[in-house]
Amino acid sequence: MSTHGYTRRDFLKVMGLGAVRLGGLTMSGCTDTFGKSGSETTDTRPPNFVVILTDDQGYADVGCFGAKGFETPNLDRMAAEGVRFTDFYAAAASCTPWRAALLTGCYPQRVSLPHVLGPGAKIGINSEEQIIPEVLKPLGYATACYGKWHLGHHSKFLPTHHGFDDYFGLPYSNDMWPRHPERPEAYPDLPLVEGERVIEYNPDQTKLTTWYTERAVSFIKKNKDRPFLLYLPHSMPHVPLHVSDKFKGKSKQGLFGDVIMEIDWSVGQILSTLKRFGIDRQTLVIFCSDNGPWLSYGDHAGSAKPLREGKGTTFDGGQREPTIMRWPGKIPAGTVCNEMASTMDILPTLAKLAGAELPSRRVDGKDIWPLMSAQRGAKSSHEAFFYYRGWALEAVRSGKWKLHLPHSYRSLGGRQGGTGGQPVKYEQAKIGLALFNLQQDVGEQHDVSAQHPEVVKRLLSLAEKMREDLGDSAKKMTGKNRRPPGRLQD
Numbered sequence: 001m002s003t004h005g006y007t008r009r010d011f012l013k014v015m016g017l018g019a020v021r022l023g024g025l026t027m028s029g030c031t032d033t034f035g036k037s038g039s040e041t042t043d044t045r046p047p048n049f050v051v052i053l054t055d056d057q058g059y060a061d062v063g064c065f066g067a068k069g070f071e072t073p074n075l076d077r078m079a080a081e082g083v084r085f086t087d088f089y090a091a092a093a094s095c096t097p098w099r100a101a102l103l104t105g106c107y108p109q110r111v112s113l114p115h116v117l118g119p120g121a122k123i124g125i126n127s128e129e130q131i132i133p134e135v136l137k138p139l140g141y142a143t144a145c146y147g148k149w150h151l152g153h154h155s156k157f158l159p160t161h162h163g164f165d166d167y168f169g170l171p172y173s174n175d176m177w178p179r180h181p182e183r184p185e186a187y188p189d190l191p192l193v194e195g196e197r198v199i200e201y202n203p204d205q206t207k208l209t210t211w212y213t214e215r216a217v218s219f220i221k222k223n224k225d226r227p228f229l230l231y232l233p234h235s236m237p238h239v240p241l242h243v244s245d246k247f248k249g250k251s252k253q254g255l256f257g258d259v260i261m262e263i264d265w266s267v268g269q270i271l272s273t274l275k276r277f278g279i280d281r282q283t284l285v286i287f288c289s290d291n292g293p294w295l296s297y298g299d300h301a302g303s304a305k306p307l308r309e310g311k312g313t314t315f316d317g318g319q320r321e322p323t324i325m326r327w328p329g330k331i332p333a334g335t336v337c338n339e340m341a342s343t344m345d346i347l348p349t350l351a352k353l354a355g356a357e358l359p360s361r362r363v364d365g366k367d368i369w370p371l372m373s374a375q376r377g378a379k380s381s382h383e384a385f386f387y388y389r390g391w392a393l394e395a396v397r398s399g400k401w402k403l404h405l406p407h408s409y410r411s412l413g414g415r416q417g418g419t420g421g422q423p424v425k426y427e428q429a430k431i432g433l434a435l436f437n438l439q440q441d442v443g444e445q446h447d448v449s450a451q452h453p454e455v456v457k458r459l460l461s462l463a464e465k466m467r468e469d470l471g472d473s474a475k476k477m478t479g480k481n482r483r484p485p486g487r488l489q490d
Helices: 008-014 073-080 095-104 132-139 205-222 254-276 295-300 343-354 453-470
Strands: 030-032 048-054 083-085 142-146 166-169 191-194 197-201 228-233 283-289 323-326 335-337 385-389 392-398 401-404 407-411 427-431 434-437
Touching: 048 095, 048 254, 048 343, 073 254, 073 283, 073 323, 095 343, 132 142, 132 228, 132 343, 142 205, 166 205, 205 228, 205 254, 228 254, 254 283, 254 295, 283 343, 385 453, 392 407, 392 453, 401 453, 434 453
Parallel strands: 048 228, 048 283, 083 335, 142 166, 142 228
Antiparallel strands: 030 335, 083 323, 166 191, 191 197, 283 323, 385 392, 392 401, 401 434, 407 427
């Protein structure tokens, strides 16, 4: 088996595991390098969950996904000891809607948060939505969020009003401040929030990754004897890039590589803390990025190769994310899963593993534990995945097929991005109705719609059903099943 240039033997050699037995269990969609998982733990308490999120980290910005110029030994170790998803999708190609999808288990359009919120926004996550910490709290979970929130910055929208016991971080993106490279006059001072109180404006961003990590380690230590949910949404590598002195100049890919290496260090701190307190085998750790790289920033952005385009587009470079999950004794080590899954699947999966009830409101995600645990014959539970940009439905994937509906998109058109934190301008490009076989053409380069009219017809039918459900601004359809966002005046 080979995945993006890595054979199983090469992958294990890189990870220092060359002596481990390689006669693994081959499954449809998932390949388990070491066979079945270890024996069940006798601990009857619900498992711990750590969800680590990065911002604008591209598909190829992790060593085991093909990174060049910097090393990610801790993330690579996570993959060697767990499962690496090759076809894991963000439900949007930008910040706010991705987070809405993760925490609610829904398409962002269902909860009416399809656009990025800024400092002037008067909406946020609706209090009627039951998000992950609120699902887990009835089982006695301690909960914390350290990092970028971006689901509303007013008090009623902050994490402590939505099931998190503790919060520290930025309420929205770190470029929304008076030092923005293109529109400094558009943003007020950037608040650093603890709980619900602003403790500093325009903080030293070189310390953010360290601060978040220190809070996370302290939270694990404090709650090691009870089940916990730790949500760690890093502000980096979203521009402006900042890194601490301990990693400055360490990579061969400039500041961007330095930032990724510091995030990898943070992952290592989490893993070593779990090990130190003897709760490693009680803890599921999930790592993912929120969307693809911001390509217009050039040397301050990452890479989505071999995928097409990046952040802000519905090509896979914008929404297919490097994703790794690790749970010693439960997730077979060295597993690679090629089945389609999504960030919306995290909520129902964690609920199932914890024994919690799902929200009373409809969720779009599915329990993906069979994929994570490499169960024989496990397949994606999604008949289709729908790519929205804002309120517009732009593409649909079913199995190996992806159909783009006619739409415009931003692109560099083959040009290089900017340098030193200054972006270049995008061009507007267009794509017509186009069908791609992602198994043979992961870069979405060769339209095969003429050869497969029956596939086009089937995917168009799926798209029409989705329009009836959640709408499509390109067709002036609002859909029947949207729920309102939270509003400041409510």
